[in-house]
Every structure is written in C-alpha cells, then in structure tokens.
Amino acid sequence: MKRASIGIVCYPTPGGSGVIATELGKSLARIGHQVHFITHGLPSRLDSFNENLFFHKVEPGDYPVFQQFTPYSLSLAVKIREVAMQCDLDIVHSHYAIPYATSAFLAKEMLKTSGRDLKSITTLHGTDITLVGLMPSFHEITRFSIAVSDAITAVSRFLERQTVEAFKIDKPIRVIHNFVDCNEFRPARDTSVRQRYASGDEKLLIHVSNFRKVKNIPVVIDVFSRLRASLPCRLLLVGDGPELEPTERLVHDQGLAGDVVFLGDQEFIADILPAGDVFLLPSEHESFGLAALEAMSCGLPVVASNIGGLHEVIDDGETGFLFDPHDVNGMSEVTLRLFTDETWRKTVGLKSRERAKRDFGKDKIIGEYIALYEELV
Ligand code: GMT
Numbered sequence: 001m002k003r004a005s006i007g008i009v010c011y012p013t014p015g016g017s018g019v020i021a022t023e024l025g026k027s028l029a030r031i032g033h034q035v036h037f038i039t040h041g042l043p044s045r046l047d048s049f050n051e052n053l054f055f056h057k058v059e060p061g062d063y064p065v066f067q068q069f070t071p072y073s074l075s076l077a078v079k080i081r082e083v084a085m086q087c088d089l090d091i092v093h094s095h096y097a098i099p100y101a102t103s104a105f106l107a108k109e110m111l112k113t114s115g116r117d118l119k120s121i122t123t124l125h126g127t128d129i130t131l132v133g134l135m136p137s138f139h140e141i142t143r144f145s146i147a148v149s150d151a152i153t154a155v156s157r158f159l160e161r162q163t164v165e166a167f168k169i170d171k172p173i174r175v176i177h178n179f180v181d182c183n184e185f186r187p188a189r190d191t192s193v194r195q196r197y198a199s200g201d202e203k204l205l206i207h208v209s210n211f212r213k214v215k216n217i218p219v220v221i222d223v224f225s226r227l228r229a230s231l232p233c234r235l236l237l238v239g240d241g242p243e244l245e246p247t248e249r250l251v252h253d254q255g256l257a258g259d260v261v262f263l264g265d266q267e268f269i270a271d272i273l274p275a276g277d278v279f280l281l282p283s284e285h286e287s288f289g290l291a292a293l294e295a296m297s298c299g300l301p302v303v304a305s306n307i308g309g310l311h312e313v314i315d316d317g318e319t320g321f322l323f324d325p326h327d328v329n330g331m332s333e334v335t336l337r338l339f340t341d342e343t344w345r346k347t348v349g350l351k352s353r354e355r356a357k358r359d360f361g362k363d364k365i366i367g368e369y370i371a372l373y374e375e376l377v
Contacts, residue, residue, distance in 0.1 A: 001374045005034045005088050007080060009104065010095040012041035014239070014265050015210050016290040017125035020155070020178055021095040022046050027366045029053045036083050038076070038092075047267060056083050073099035073106075080107035084118050090377045093121045094149075097128040098138055101145035119376045122149040123176070126287035127214065129154075129163050130308075143167040151372055156309030159287040174372060177312070178290045179365035182357045185297035187349070188274035197261055197275060203233040203339040206276035206300070208269060208291045209283075211241030216305070216325050219282040221250050221260075223303075226332040228259060231339060238272060240265045273298040277345065278335050281305070284325050289313050293360055296320070296352035301338055301345060303331050313360075319352040 006028060010021035022045040025035040029052035036054045037043055046055070060075040080092055080103060092107065094100035101122040108118050122145070133142035146152055146163065152173045154160040160173045188194065198204040205224055209215040224235040237247070237260060244262070251260045266272060273279070279295035281304040286292075288309040292302045296319065304310050306322035314320035323330040338345040 001033075001370055003032050003034070004090045004373060004377060005036070006373070007036045007038050007083055007087075007089045007092040008095070009038050009076065009080065009092060009100045010043060012037075012039045012043040014044045016178070016288070017095045017123075018043055019045055019290060020123075020125070021093075023179070023181070023362070024093075024366060024369060025053065026050065027362065028370075034087065036087055036089065038079055038083055040072070040076075044265075044267065054087070073103045076100070076103040077106035077110070080104060080118075081110045084111055084116065085114070089118055091119045091121060091373060093123065095123050096125050097122055097142050097146055098132055101149055102141055105145055105148050119150045120148075121151045121153065121372065121376070122146055124152065124154045124159055124163055124173075124287075126155070126159065126308075127285060129159055129166065130285050130287065131214070134166060139167075143169070147171065151376055153369075153372065155288040156312050158309040158312065162287075174368075176368045176372070177360055177365060178288045178293055179360050179362045180290075180293050180297045180356055181362045182297050182353070185270045185273065185294050185356075187299035187353065191275075193272060194275035197236055198234050201232055203227075203231065203278075204236060204276045205233060205278055205280055205335065206236045206238070206273065206295070207280050208238040208273070208295075209241070209281070211239050211243040211247065213243060214283055214285040215241075215243065216282045216284050217243050217247050218250060219326060219328055219331070220280055221247065221254065221256070222328045223280060223282070223331045223335065224260070225254055225256060226328065227336060227339065228256065230336055233259070233339065235260045236263065236272070236276060237261065238263045238266050238269065269294060270298070273300060276300055278303060278338050280331065280335070281310075282323075282325050282331060283307070283310075286310050292320070293356055297356040297360075299346075299349040299353045301348040301352060303335050303338075314352075315355065319348065319355045 022043040029035045029050045060072045104120045286308040302320035305325035316322040
C-alpha cells in the first residue's frame with residue numbers, strides 16, 4: 001500500500017477499544033504511514049516516539065449556556081475536518097460508534113463543500129452496539145452513523161451478528177478480531193514480579209478490567225473467597241473504574257483485604273500478567289475480551305463467561321474454561337483444579353499461547369486492517 005495518511009479517533013482512556021486503536025496506529029506508523037490521533041487526550045498506550053505519529057488535541061469549546069452539556073462531538077467533527085485539510089488525510093478510522101462515527105460523518109460532509117473526499121471506517125468494539133447504541137436516545141443515530149460509513153468492521157462474529165440484528169445494517173461488516181503482540185505479552189522469564197505478590201506455595205489469581213458493572217467483579221471476589229478457603233492464594237486486581245470503590249468495600253467486608261492487591265491502572269500489563277497462575281474474566285458482556293487474549297498470550301489459562309465473543313477467543317476445555325457469568329461454583333472448581341494440577345495448568349497455558357499466536361497475532365490482524373485500507377483508497 002502506498003504511504004497513506006490516516007486519522008484515528010478513539011477513547012484515550014484505558015480500555016480495549018483505545019488499546020486496539022493505539023496499537024494499530026503505532027504499527028501503521030512503524031511501516032511508514034502517517035498516523036494522526038484525534039482525541040481529547042493522549043491515548044494511554046501512546047508510549048513511544050515515532051516521527052510518523054501525530055496527536056491533535058480536541059478542545060471542546062465551552063460556554064455557560066451549554067451548562068454541563070458541552071457538544072464534544074461537534075468540536076471533534078471540526079477537528080477531523082481541520083486535520084483532514086491540513087494533513088491530507090485519506091482515511092478517518094473511528095473506534096467505537098458513538099459519537100465518533102457521527103463526528104466522522106459530519107467532517108466528511110463539511111469536507112465535501114470544499115470538494116474533498118475522506119473515506120471513513122467505523123470499528124465496532126462492544127458496548128457501542130450491545131448497550132449504549134440500544135438506548136432509545138442513541139439507537140437511530142448509531143444506526144445512521146454506522147450505515148453511512150464507507151467501511152464497517154466488528155471485533156467478533158458475535159458483534160457482527162448483533163449489529164445486523166439490532167440495527168438492520170445491510171452493508172457488509174468485516175470481522176477483524178482483536179490482536180496481541182505475542183513478543184511483548186509472553187510467559188515470564190524471571191519470577192521477581194510473582195514473588196512480590198505471592199510467596200512460596202501461594203497461587204495467584206489475576207483480573208484486569210476497567211472496573212465497570214459489565215465486568216461482574218463481585219463474582220471475581222466470590223470465586224477468590226472460595227479458593228482462599230481451600231488453599232493459600234492471593235488475588236491481583238488491575239485497573240480502575242466506577243466499580244473500584246464498591247469492590248474495595250466488598251473485599252474489606254469479606255475479610256479478604258490481606259490477600260487482595262489492588263494495582264489500579266497500569267500501563268505495562270505485559271510485565272504483570274505472566275506473574276499469575278490463572279486469569280479470571282466473568283463479564284456479563286464481552287464482544288471479544290482483549291484482556292483474556294493478552295493473558296492467553298502470556299501462557300495463562302483463562303476462566304471466563306460463556307457469552308458474546310469469548311467463544312471465538314477461547315476453546316472451552318482446551319485453551320480455557322467458559323461458564324455462565326454467575327456460576328461461581330463452576331469457576332471456583334476449575335480454578336482450584338488448575339491451581340492444584342501444575343502439569344495440566346501448564347498444558348492449558350501452552351495451548352492458549354499457541355492459539356493467541358496462530359489466530360490473533362499482531363502482524364496477521366494488522367494485515368487485515370491494511371487490506372481494508374487498500375480497498376478503500
Ligand atoms: O465496548 C466497550 O465496553 C468498550 C471497549 C473498551 O474500550 O473497553 O471494550 C470493548 O472493546 C474491546 C476491544 O475491541 C473488546 O475486547 C471488549 O470485549 C469490548 N468490551 C465489551 O464488549 C464489554
């Protein structure tokens with residue numbers, strides 16, 4: 001593909017859609033494309049310098065009459081147009097439908113009045129379709145903004161089906177799964193991180209998320225509480241979000257505080273994950289489950305819920321274990337078996353890593369995005 005100029009619009013805060021958008025942008029920049037991030041803050045994984053990477057900050061204009069309802073989507077549309085004019089953008093790639101696909105559409109329409117064309121891609125990540133987009137106040141604008149995109153991608157077959165069903169989209173939606181850098185996310189070489197959190201014979205359970213309700217964190221605590229009654233173990237909780245405080249209270253009230261470590265938001269997850277024995281993700285909604293994939297790449301067996309796109313990531317019984325999101329018994333039993341049968345745990349972990357490398361490696365999936373860009377410009 002000739003050197004292209006690509007605008008990326010995403011949430012800069014920690015979360016799967018921002019991670020995928022940022023890692024995609026970094027990879028494109030490395031192979032010579034000009035990548036322009038257009039957001040209200042520096043994306044959290046934009047942690048290295050590359051001369052092909054640019055950041056354009058969106059400053060929402062404020063005015064007392066707006067009260068707390070500053071129209072950010074409009075300022076974003078203006079910024080996309082401005083960057084497209086100044087930097088000769090070929091493509092604007094929105095990650096998460098609301099409000100980004102709408103702002104991209106507005107920018108395109110404004111550019112038309114100057115005789116310029118801009119191709120738009122919308123990548124659907126999850127709750128933009130399964131929760132937010134379904135709200136009556138967002139449904140029609142979500143449907144419209146997806147339908148007018150020049151290309152649409154979804155991060156799983158599950159999400160593609162949901163989109164067609166809920167929004168009656170009759171354009172093709174290309175499934176491009178999440179990806180992981182298997183060289184960065186790999187099994188531990190040294191044990192110092194593990195030793196910091198679990199001593200000698202203690203087992204280590206890990207959960208990473210943005211601590212929203214959909215992550216079903218009380219089940220993480222319940223499963224851990226059962227395990228702790230059976231053998232020495234500790235729980236490492238990584239991330240931050242609205243459910244952090246209630247979780248801290250729950251841990252305290254259940255008398256687990258001594259064995260639960262809260263690490264908050266962490267930039268270098270790849271340094272932490274390999275320290276664990278099992279990764280737990282009992283989400284109520286999960287269109288793909290990037291956190292699970294990152295754990296698999298580090299050679300951890302994943303115990304997760306049997307919902308959404310997790311079926312496409314985890315082969316139940318082979319590379320991980322899937323249960324009803326509220327099946328505390330099932331999740332506790334299998335984790336206990338993994339904790340007590342090290343040979344089996346290692347076999348499952350090895351298969352998980354192989355699956356991550358085979359189907360969700362970074363180069364393979366980035367290639368799928370590049371193929372789409374080539375078709376568009
Ligand atoms: O849809 C969301 O909840 C937001 C998004 C995020 O930024 O955290 O998460 C989604 O996108 C990830 C990357 O594509 C997927 O791996 C997650 O499964 C998905 N989250 C949900 O569906 C809850």
